[in-house]
Amino acid sequence: MAKQQKALYRVISKIRASLDLETIFRTATKETCKLLGVERIAVYRFSEDWGGEFIGDCEFAEVGWDDLETLGKNTIWNDTHLQENQGGRYRNNENLVVADVYAAGLSQCHLEILEQFHIRAYATAPIFIGQKLWGVLAAYQHSQSHEWQDLEVQFLSQVATQLGFAVKQAELLGQTEQKAADLRAANEQQQILLNSIAEIRESLDLDTLFQTTVREVRRIMNADRVGIFKFDEGSDCQSGEFVAEDILPEFNPAIAVKVRDPCFAERYAAHYQQGRIQVISDVFKAGFKVCHLEILEQFQIKAKIVVHLIKGNRLWGLLCINQCGHPRHWKLAEVQFVKQLAAQFSVALNHAELLAQSRSQAEQLTQAIQALQQSNEKLEALTNLDALTQVGNRRFFDEVLEKEWLRLRRMQNHLSLILFDIDNFKSYNDRYGHPSGDECLIQVARASQRVLQRPADVLARYGGEEFAVILPETDGEGAIRVAKQIQDAIKQLEIPNAGLWEDRPFVTVSLGIVSEIPAEEKSVGGLIDRADAALYEAKAKGRDTWVCDGGDRREPRWITSDSSDKDRHRD
Incomplete structure (x- = not known):
């Protein structure tokens, strides 16, 4: 399970690293195909009449099956059942799993389509953009039947969910960029108009x-x-x-x-x-x-x-x-x-x-410039904010951390980093459902943000249920204080987590802390690795705790929530 979750986080991180739809789909299909060990992954998009097509150049097939007729290249595949039922079971966010097409009782016309592409087994998961069914993420086996495991189908579904988020974010970005381009074109046109009438007497009444x-x-x-x-x-x-x-x-x-x-x-x-x-x-x-x-x-x-x-x-x-x-x-x-x-x-x-x-055009030009500035601000915010939690995203985290590392290396001052994630979040999602999981992430982000008092302190969603806090000019003791406050703030939310933790009825977090003065021989990556290792140690100690990497030695010495004050100040 942990291995699969780690693989999922890796796929999600790669998907979130781009705002280009084609790149997102190519990355998702390639990584999912390799991680599931299946022979082909493809993305199918519904049309207005509930027919649809496979998106060109957005499928990945393992060697030996990539020479078959391609599902992509905008191949039309209209399923009359899906058209008549306007998406069928997918509208209810249900997956479809077929271990052997010849033993599934499929209609002859459907079977002929599958045989055209040598499909023997398949598993599909719906892709939603908000409340709208957008398409399907499909995994195919060509060579033989395949008994799909629950973890495989669950993994496919989770990737499809992340694709929905990515498509929505990319579409919003595309719309914003198009508006910005339109405003820039209008700006140029208005300037030409103003130049052409420059010689008209302003006093003409x-x-x-x-x-x-x-x-x-x-x-x-x-x-x-x-x-x-x-x-x-x-x-x-x-x-x-x-x-x-x-x-x-x-x-x-x-x-x-x-x-x-x-x-x-x-x-x-x-x-x-x-x-x-x-x-x-x-x-x-x-x-x-x-x-x-x-x-x-x-x-x-x-x-x-x-x-x-x-x-x-x-x-x-x-x-x-x-x-x-x-x-x-x-x-x-x-x-x-x-x-x-x-x-x-x-x-x-x-x-x-x-x-x-x-004069009217000048007013419109002013409005266009203002609208362009607003669009640029929205575009910048869109590229830096996590769509769900509205805190900084991974891209923003990387940029800020690199910038602060270089600045504090020149100043020879401390830089602290806290990585924390929600304990047993996978079980929470399974028990309460993904909408409740999303709301849990939002509340955790808001509570953590309220803890940070300085403008320079940054909270970002690092990936999945994991968050990161950048604390410039803050030593280890200061970072521990912030970590405790975040831990307490989340406990005070009292988000129910009944039955998943013994004696812990509410959602908790585990935190990994690291603090050091940046130096030439060190790196940002090393800082992140130490914080991640401290978080891993906190998980190993039973969760709902914090661990601080207390030194720069090759073998780290942990300062934990149950360490004494004496230990905390010891070199």
């Missing part, structure tokens, strides 16, 4: 531009009214209103008066869109329809010049120069002036729109 234009044009043209008319959005040029006007006081104002003129949309809009200018010396001799003429009379218009205002590629509005007291013969120079003015005004309209867009 449409309201000011409108009022200045109508006032100056009426003055220069000596007209009775000059107005800017804007069509309503979505009206197809049938309705709108004057948004700016300068008029002599004796005539009726047109500002903000709603105008609806279907005749204009029908007869004139298309011409203005094409760039034509309307120059009318006498509206009563121009042949207007009655509907249009009534609108002109409403505003006392006797003569007019009307020029299109284009925004983008659509007719935005009109620049109107009106003579209200009498008809007027417009000079060619006046018409050319209005035409040129309208062209510049259209440019200003587009500049103003670009300016508004640039």
Whole structure:
């Protein structure tokens, strides 16, 4: 049992060492195949219709069976029973074990598929991502039947569970990386946009531009009214209103008066869109329809010049120069002036729109940068945190320990390390179930984290039910104090463990402690090995205790929880 658990921890550590799905699956299949001693391991993924396929390049077969037709390479294998039952027994987290396909009472069509790949015996375990059935981890024997042992099936199931955790973590990382890439692309696009409008005048304000234009044009043209008319959005040029006007006081104002003129949309809009200018010396001799003429009379218009205002590629509005007291013969120079003015005004309209867009884009760019920073922070946290317990993961532990080792070697100060794990956790899992086991790990992590008071102290999940505490600038006595506090804090949780320990009804931990001043001739690996050996000694002494490696001699001298204070201070 201990050998199998150690093998499982090794497989899990290798799986957790990568966040790339392809690498995770290749590692899992290869290591599981070797450890179980079977002839092939493969990963099968369900599709939306509960059919599925074997994931390409994510299987491992022993020599002699790797030349058979490959299960991977995205081989489709739709099981009608699984499709009809939407995953069948796997949805209930049940394994399937067949010692001999010819003695299992399988249907002929199923047997033919198995024979295609020379499968004689198989064991399968479901892979869950959260509550969702994702796929199956399968072990196959080709050469002969195989009586699957409980430990083999249990090992396969445990690897499948870890694959589920790894897939979920890798998918979250992939999503975060994709969001970060999208935000970076948006950042580049926004910067190009900002550069392209850098020459637009920042002071360009449409309201000011409108009022200045109508006032100056009426003055220069000596007209009775000059107005800017804007069509309503979505009206197809049938309705709108004057948004700016300068008029002599004796005539009726047109500002903000709603105008609806279907005749204009029908007869004139298309011409203005094409760039034509309307120059009318006498509206009563121009042949207007009655509907249009009534609108002109409403505003006392006797003569007019009307020029299109284009925004983008659509007719935005009109620049109107009106003579209200009498008809007027417009000079060619006046018409050319209005035409040129309208062209510049259209440019200003587009500049103003670009300016508004640039401000909006600038806000979006700021938001994108903030979102990118948040995504990067989440990504960094994701790569450093254990998904279940939310403390540091093995990757984070390795980085911090190496960094502190080098720092304290320069400072010639103590570095202490505590390794501890939950006693009889395998039995706890078997008795209470994996969900309760996960909750136990979470509570142990939280309680241990509360013990650590200094920002420099680090708690990490070392693997499985094993945790590690890095204590910079802490000698052996200080490390022992922290270990005792962790041991007491976990006991105070009073997590039930009835029937698994005599006279110990609650979950306990065993701890291995080591402390030394880093030196050139020593290594981080040696520090870990000594802490691991101390933990092993604590287990050997009956668990629910701590052991400290009390010296740097080749043969370690243990300081244990039952040692006297005198022993503790002895060289």
